[in-house]
Amino acid sequence: MNSTKDTILACARDQYLSDGYKGLSMRKIAQKAGISATAIYRHFADKEELFHHVVKKGFGTYTQYLTPALKESTAEKRFMKTLENALAFVLDQPKYFELIFVKSETKDELANFNDLRTDSKISFNFYTARIEECMEEGFLKEDNAGELSVLLLSAYIGFFSLYTSGLLPRSKKEIEQLYWRTIDRVLVGVVV
Amino acid sequence: MNSTKDTILACARDQYLSDGYKGLSMRKIAQKAGISATAIYRHFADKEELFHHVVKKGFGTYTQYLTPALKESTAEKRFMKTLENALAFVLDQPKYFELIFVKSETKDELANFNDLRTDSKISFNFYTARIEECMEEGFLKEDNAGELSVLLLSAYIGFFSLYTSGLLPRSKKEIEQLYWRTIDRVLVGVVV
Amino acid sequence: MNSTKDTILACARDQYLSDGYKGLSMRKIAQKAGISATAIYRHFADKEELFHHVVKKGFGTYTQYLTPALKESTAEKRFMKTLENALAFVLDQPKYFELIFVKSETKDELANFNDLRTDSKISFNFYTARIEECMEEGFLKEDNAGELSVLLLSAYIGFFSLYTSGLLPRSKKEIEQLYWRTIDRVLVGVVV
Amino acid sequence: MNSTKDTILACARDQYLSDGYKGLSMRKIAQKAGISATAIYRHFADKEELFHHVVKKGFGTYTQYLTPALKESTAEKRFMKTLENALAFVLDQPKYFELIFVKSETKDELANFNDLRTDSKISFNFYTARIEECMEEGFLKEDNAGELSVLLLSAYIGFFSLYTSGLLPRSKKEIEQLYWRTIDRVLVGVVV
DNA sequence: TATGAATGAGTATTCATTCAT
DNA sequence: GATGAATGAATACTCATTCAT
Numbered sequence: 159m160n161s162t163k164d165t166i167l168a169c170a171r172d173q174y175l176s177d178g179y180k181g182l183s184m185r186k187i188a189q190k191a192g193i194s195a196t197a198i199y200r201h202f203a204d205k206e207e208l209f210h211h212v213v214k215k216g217f218g219t220y221t222q223y224l225t226p227a228l229k230e231s232t233a234e235k236r237f238m239k240t241l242e243n244a245l246a247f248v249l250d251q252p253k254y255f256e257l258i259f260v261k262s263e264t265k266d267e268l269a270n271f272n273d274l275r276t277d278s279k280i281s282f283n284f285y286t287a288r289i290e291e292c293m294e295e296g297f298l299k300e301d302n303a304g305e306l307s308v309l310l311l312s313a314y315i316g317f318f319s320l321y322t323s324g325l326l327p328r329s330k331k332e333i334e335q336l337y338w339r340t341i342d343r344v345l346v347g348v349v350v
Numbered sequence: 351m352n353s354t355k356d357t358i359l360a361c362a363r364d365q366y367l368s369d370g371y372k373g374l375s376m377r378k379i380a381q382k383a384g385i386s387a388t389a390i391y392r393h394f395a396d397k398e399e400l401f402h403h404v405v406k407k408g409f410g411t412y413t414q415y416l417t418p419a420l421k422e423s424t425a426e427k428r429f430m431k432t433l434e435n436a437l438a439f440v441l442d443q444p445k446y447f448e449l450i451f452v453k454s455e456t457k458d459e460l461a462n463f464n465d466l467r468t469d470s471k472i473s474f475n476f477y478t479a480r481i482e483e484c485m486e487e488g489f490l491k492e493d494n495a496g497e498l499s500v501l502l503l504s505a506y507i508g509f510f511s512l513y514t515s516g517l518l519p520r521s522k523k524e525i526e527q528l529y530w531r532t533i534d535r536v537l538v539g540v541v542v
Numbered sequence: 543m544n545s546t547k548d549t550i551l552a553c554a555r556d557q558y559l560s561d562g563y564k565g566l567s568m569r570k571i572a573q574k575a576g577i578s579a580t581a582i583y584r585h586f587a588d589k590e591e592l593f594h595h596v597v598k599k600g601f602g603t604y605t606q607y608l609t610p611a612l613k614e615s616t617a618e619k620r621f622m623k624t625l626e627n628a629l630a631f632v633l634d635q636p637k638y639f640e641l642i643f644v645k646s647e648t649k650d651e652l653a654n655f656n657d658l659r660t661d662s663k664i665s666f667n668f669y670t671a672r673i674e675e676c677m678e679e680g681f682l683k684e685d686n687a688g689e690l691s692v693l694l695l696s697a698y699i700g701f702f703s704l705y706t707s708g709l710l711p712r713s714k715k716e717i718e719q720l721y722w723r724t725i726d727r728v729l730v731g732v733v734v
Numbered sequence: 735m736n737s738t739k740d741t742i743l744a745c746a747r748d749q750y751l752s753d754g755y756k757g758l759s760m761r762k763i764a765q766k767a768g769i770s771a772t773a774i775y776r777h778f779a780d781k782e783e784l785f786h787h788v789v790k791k792g793f794g795t796y797t798q799y800l801t802p803a804l805k806e807s808t809a810e811k812r813f814m815k816t817l818e819n820a821l822a823f824v825l826d827q828p829k830y831f832e833l834i835f836v837k838s839e840t841k842d843e844l845a846n847f848n849d850l851r852t853d854s855k856i857s858f859n860f861y862t863a864r865i866e867e868c869m870e871e872g873f874l875k876e877d878n879a880g881e882l883s884v885l886l887l888s889a890y891i892g893f894f895s896l897y898t899s900g901l902l903p904r905s906k907k908e909i910e911q912l913y914w915r916t917i918d919r920v921l922v923g924v925v926v
Numbered sequence: 927t928a929t930g931a932a933t934g935a936g937t938a939t940t941c942a943t944t945c946a947t
Numbered sequence: 948g949a950t951g952a953a954t955g956a957a958t959a960c961t962c963a964t965t966c967a968t
Contacts, residue, residue: 162927162928178454179372180371180372183961183962183963184962184963184964185963193929194928194929195963195964196928196929196930196964196966197928197929199963199964199965200928204963205962205963205964256454259511260452260454260511261454262370262452262453263370265515265516268516269516275516278515278517279517282517305528305531305532306535308509308512308518308528308532309505309509309532309535309536311508311512312504312505312506312507312508312509312511312532313501313505314504315504315507315508316503316504316511317500317508319451319452319504319507319508319511320500320503320504320507322454322457323460323470324457324461325470325471325474326500336497336500339497340497340500340501340504343497343498343501343536343539344501344535344536346538346539347535354952354953375936375938376937376938376939377936385952385953386954387938387939387954387955388941388953388954388955388956389952389953389954391938391939391940392951392952392953393952396938396939397937397939546931546932562839564756567957567958568960569959577931577932577933578932578933578934579933579960580933580934580935581931581932581933583959584930584932585931588959589958589959589960640838643895644836644895645838646754646836646898649898649899652899653900659900662899662901666901689915689916689919690919692896692902692912692916693889693919695892695896696888696889696891696893696895696896696916697885697888697889697892698892699888699892699895699896700887700889700890700891700892701884701885701892703835703891703892703895704884704887704888704891707841707844707854708841708844708845708851709854709855709858710884720881720884723881724881724884724885724888727881727885727923728885728919730922730923731919731922731923738949759940759941759942760941760942761940761942769950770950770951772943772949772950772951773948773949773950775944776948776949780942780943781941781942928968929967929968930967931966931967931968932964932965932966932967933964933965933966934962934963934964935962935963936960936961936962936963937959937960937961938958938959938960939957940956940957940958941956941957941958942955942956942957943953943954943955944952944954945951945952945954946951946952946953947949947951947952
């Protein structure tokens with residue numbers, strides 16, 4: 159239906175994910191989308207609004223990675239699957255990871271737009287909810303779920319931030335193993 | 351002595367820290383420095399070299415925060431002082447924290463320049479060295495010091511990355527307390 | 543129709559012909575054309591492409607001078623008319639003569655672009671064809687037409703190159719007479 | 735003695751000969767000469783004066799190629815040696831050939847400076863003198879020596895102008911042979 | 927909805943040159 | 948003689964955006 163708008167959005171996302179914010183230019187997006195630069199303005203007020211939608215798409219993608227974990231049968235499995243899916247997200251979509259967790263442009267967006275702030279809390283709350291039900295189920299000791307969530311998410315973000323900086327091993331197998339050992343260290347005090 | 355060069359560097363740093371890479375323009379830097387735009391080229395070959403020096407300064411500042419911890423008398427004290435100083439750094443110089451640990455432009459620099467890669471390993475090695483001597487001293491259980499260092503640094507970076515995103519409490523007191531509780535969670539399994 | 547593009551082209555040509563490659567600046571062209579400097583980029587990808595078109599125009603103009611000679615009734619008349627038109631070209635359009643036969647920037651263009659190389663061979667081939675038909679008709683002795691063409695064109699280019707250097711008489715009448723006497727010297731051995 | 739001045743001049747010449755007028759920049763010359771850009775101004779008033787000296791050097795070099803022909807024992811030999819040396823000049827020093835016979839910048843210089851005008855007449859007069867003595871000696875028919883000189887020099891300049899345009903064969907052997915055949919054509923009517 | 931033309935502000939960078947030392 | 952610092956003007960070019968169609 160509104161296919162041109164979607165095309166623009168997809169091209170903007172692709173270009174952002176490959177060239178970063180510096181390379182996000184209206185004319186280049188238009189070129190990729192096969193339309194004129196001015197046509198973009200029929201669909202988005204300006205560059206800022208377009209970027210806003212790109213960021214939203216990033217959060218949506220992240221959510222799509224996490225939510226399938228809910229299909230698991232026990233709280234423990236849902237929790238572990240969440241950690242697994244979060245790993246898959248960063249390995250599959252490193253630029254989206256960067257976009258929503260790292261980029262300062264996104265942080266400016268977060269500061270200025272409530273809808274994105276809401277989106278960005280999803281991951282935090284998702285972790286917290288998983289941890290809470292693990293505590294109820296007895297897989298994790300009773301503790302402050304929110305603060306454990308902070309630590310888990312911090313470790314997750316920081317870990318892959320170091321990874322994208324090139325300070326951690328680059329092979330997929332090694333980084334996966336190190337990820338799980340790091341998670342283990344976080345959980346060592348709380349797993350029953 | 352070399353005051354113009356230093357002035358340029360300071361202005362470039364300030365501008366980068368407030369406006370990001372987007373806003374890092376030779377003209378604007380010159381304007382702030384009270385010189386002509388072309389005068390910059392007497393001191394730096396081009397924008398890239400200038401930015402390179404800004405990043406170097408960031409790492410230097412971070413190091414200046416950490417190293418005083420070495421004056422403490424025991425390994426435990428040096429370790430705890432390091433954690434304390436890292437906290438001070440991020441609270442005093444949040445923009446520098448962002449510059450060296452978060453900004454993706456810096457990561458591109460890291461990827462391309464060996465001297466910066468060396469700098470960036472300092473923090474990692476500093477943590478590792480502190481942890482190792484704590485294990486020797488008996489304050490921490492014998493364990494893989496490098497991997498514990500990865501977790502600590504990851505938690506540190508991720509924690510303040512969430513903080514600058516506005517997802518954690520903004521009051522200085524609250525964030526300090528939360529920081530220490532988060533550290534405690536990390537150490538709970540390894541403290542003797 | 544395409545009037546802005548043509549205007550730009552005309553202004554670029556005029557400016558090149560009066561100030562040389564040094565003076566061929568996008569800003570100055572735009573100023574003369576009464577548009578903004580950036581508007582040029584709507585019509586030409588960059589300075590190189592614009593200059594390329596200017597050179598092409600030069601060759602086109604030269605061709606327009608030569609071809610009417612083909613209307614003459616005999617090979618001899620077509621040959622003599624060609625020599626006459628070549629004279630007219632250099633006297634009417636000295637800057638275009640310089641552009642296509644003398645300017646080293648044009649030679650760089652020739653080296654890099656096949657279409658211009660093709661254009662530049664036109665004059666050579668045109669001379670050769672005229673000479674060949676004169677040999678068939680019996681006005682010129684049988685000889686190597688290509689090499690005679692080389693000599694004629696060399697003499698033509700060199701002669702007017704000296705002329706523009708100020709080493710030959712500057713009055714139109716004198717130079718015309720000297721031109722024809724020089725041509726006579728070239729042909730003295732080959733005219734039947 | 736005045737070695738810095740000579741160094742500057744040599745560097746300016748080299749740079750001009752390799753990069754053309756566009757590449758003739760004061761700072762680049764200074765860099766090559768191992769001095770500061772401002773030091774040039776101790777020796778030359780400005781860029782124009784420096785270029786003027788480079789052009790003078792070009793004429794001087796050309797003269798150095800021609801004059802040894804005077805050592806030959808007969809007028810005919812001196813004439814043929816002149817043609818030979820002119821060939822050597824253009825093959826050895828194509829950039830100098832271009833500088834003094836082709837470049838429009840040089841023509842501007844010629845128009846404005848009498849000393850260069852004088853220099854540039856040397857080649858013309860040298861040819862004329864050789865031809866005159868050949869006529870006296872009986873190797874060439876009595877004729878207008880000046881006009882024959884015009885033709886010879888025109889053919890020479892035009893021939894190598896075509897050569898540097900890439901329209902004539904590029905191999906040294908072929909171009910030499912074609913050169914001599916072209917000379918023969920010029921002389922066919924005047925050689926006794 | 928879309929386009930082509932155009933714009934003004936902005937980008938980094940190079941240039942010849944001046945000046946105080 | 949020579950230097951380092953600095954400058955103002957110029958370079959080609961890119962940008963997001965507007966407007967008439």
